[in-house]
Amino acid sequence: MSTTDITQEIQTVARTHVVVLGAGYAGAMAANRLRRNPAVDVTVVNPQPFFVQRIRLHQFIARTGEPQVGFDDVLGDGLDVVVDTATRIDAGARRVHLASGTHLDYDYVIYAIGSRLHLPPIPGAAEHALSASDWAAAQQLRERVDALDAGAPVVVVGGGLTGVELAGELAERGFAVTLAGGGVVAPSVGERGHRATLRQLERLGVDVLEDARVTGVEASRVIVETGGRELVLSSAATVFATGFQAPELAADSGLTTDGIGRLQTDESLTSVDDARIVGAGDAVAVEGVTLRMSCQAAQPLGAQAAEAVLARIAGDRPIPVDQAFVAQCTSIGRHAATLQFTRRDDSPARAVVTGRLAALAKELVCRGTVWNIRREAAHPGAFGWLRGREVTAEREPVLQ
Numbered sequence: 156m157s158t159t160d161i162t163q164e165i166q167t168v169a170r171t172h173v174v175v176l177g178a179g180y181a182g183a184m185a186a187n188r189l190r191r192n193p194a195v196d197v198t199v200v201n202p203q204p205f206f207v208q209r210i211r212l213h214q215f216i217a218r219t220g221e222p223q224v225g226f227d228d229v230l231g232d233g234l235d236v237v238v239d240t241a242t243r244i245d246a247g248a249r250r251v252h253l254a255s256g257t258h259l260d261y262d263y264v265i266y267a268i269g270s271r272l273h274l275p276p277i278p279g280a281a282e283h284a285l286s287a288s289d290w291a292a293a294q295q296l297r298e299r300v301d302a303l304d305a306g307a308p309v310v311v312v313g314g315g316l317t318g319v320e321l322a323g324e325l326a327e328r329g330f331a332v333t334l335a336g337g338g339v340v341a342p343s344v345g346e347r348g349h350r351a352t353l354r355q356l357e358r359l360g361v362d363v364l365e366d367a368r369v370t371g372v373e374a375s376r377v378i379v380e381t382g383g384r385e386l387v388l389s390s391a392a393t394v395f396a397t398g399f400q401a402p403e404l405a406a407d408s409g410l411t412t413d414g415i416g417r418l419q420t421d422e423s424l425t426s427v428d429d430a431r432i433v434g435a436g437d438a439v440a441v442e443g444v445t446l447r448m449s450c451q452a453a454q455p456l457g458a459q460a461a462e463a464v465l466a467r468i469a470g471d472r473p474i475p476v477d478q479a480f481v482a483q484c485t486s487i488g489r490h491a492a493t494l495q496f497t498r499r500d501d502s503p504a505r506a507v508v509t510g511r512l513a514a515l516a517k518e519l520v521c522r523g524t525v526w527n528i529r530r531e532a533a534h535p536g537a538f539g540w541l542r543g544r545e546v547t548a549e550r551e552p553v554l555q
């Protein structure tokens with residue numbers, strides 16, 4: 156064997172194959188960052204042949220924004236993309252099985268398959284609930300909404316930030332929207348942010364029933380309990396925004412998950428079952444760390460998942476997750492928003508910006524998330540994030 160042959164053989168043996176499951180905010184960021192090590196081959200598996208800006212899905216439904224971005228725009232050169240869906244991870248064989256019947260063998264997996272709607276067990280919800288939680292659900296909802304007449308009644312169920320964004324966007328499109336808050340609308344913002352959110356929703360004509368709890372859903376009606384009485388609301392489209400849960404892939408693969416199906420990892424994002432499986436984004440529950448399921452959290456998690464894999468390849472110990480929140484920015488139609496600044500632990504700080512300025516900030520945030528991934532594609536390792544999770548001041552009362 157010549158010296159050249161030996162060198163080539165060493166290079167071949169030394170290459171590492173990382174399969175990234177999911178090309179959302181976390182997965183795309185992770186895949187791009189892995190390119191810091193030129194000896195890593197990366198295969199990205201994603202059901203859609205494009206990147207979906209999930210934070211624009213309410214706009215997709217109201218036809219005010221385009222969530223699709225071509226992979227050639229956000230994924231770096233040299234990444235392999237497989238348009239498919241992972242159906243099982245065989246950790247023992249280090250193999251990912253795909254819906255197409257094929258499989259991929261790996262040295263490491265980054266598990267970044269996001270989340271989807273958490274549907275509460277309300278009679279009729281499974282049959283009639285629509286949602287904007289993921290790409291497939293959003294397409295179904297848009298089809299329904301497109302077929303409605305202007306002024307048709309739409310009920311949004313769930314007063315969290317996603318419910319607020321949906322209610323605002325659909326009201327601005329001309330539907331008669333009722334928001335059944337289920338307790339408190341926008342519970343994660345402070346009192347000022349809460350009042351501003353209600354005011355801006357009302358300006359768009361949204362009928363906010365803040366305490367209304369849905370007890371039943373039918374084809375064209377929603378039954379709610381509000382103020383101690385039962386109310387029947389007409390609804391041509393009933394849109395659930397009742398939180399997120401993770402897909403079943405981890406559980407179906409025999410991996411440890413939390414109560415909402417997220418892959419359970421240690422503080423360095425490594426699966427508690429297998430050091431070759433590293434998680435990121437909505438799909439993971441990190442030991443000792445509470446992170447709101449958000450693209451704000453997903454991008455730093457994606458970068459840190461890549462760093463964890465690169466550390467293991469180099470024979471180093473991956474370091475614990477360290478990231479912090481900055482703000483909660485909720486659009487309310489295209490011309491208003493609530494920008495609630497937060498402490499690092501995501502609790503609301505005093506500063507709140509509302510109206511057009513906040514709407515502009517929200518648009519910049521949306522663009523910024525894609526810009527971050529694009530920049531990481533061009534310059535692997537360039538993405539930086541705010542660190543330090545500690546609470547920096549006394550907590551203000553938070554409406555829950």
Ligand SMILES: Cc1cc2nc3c(=O)[nH]c(=O)nc-3n(C[C@H](O)[C@H](O)[C@H](O)COP(=O)(O)OP(=O)(O)OC[C@H]3O[C@@H](n4cnc5c(N)ncnc54)[C@H](O)[C@@H]3O)c2cc1C
Binds near residue numbers: 241404
């Ligand atoms: C309407 C709406 C508005 C939102 N607004 C905001 C906001 O303003 N700010 C904010 O921070 N967050 C917001 N969020 C939440 C945010 O979108 C998510 O927290 C974020 O997308 C999580 O990123 P991720 O990469 O973990 O998952 P995702 O972005 O969901 O990406 C996961 C990817 O994995 C793919 N996938 C799924 N299953 C498989 C499989 N089996 N095999 C392979 N691939 C798979 C999916 O198709 C997807 O492409 C919003 C969500 C919605 C629905």
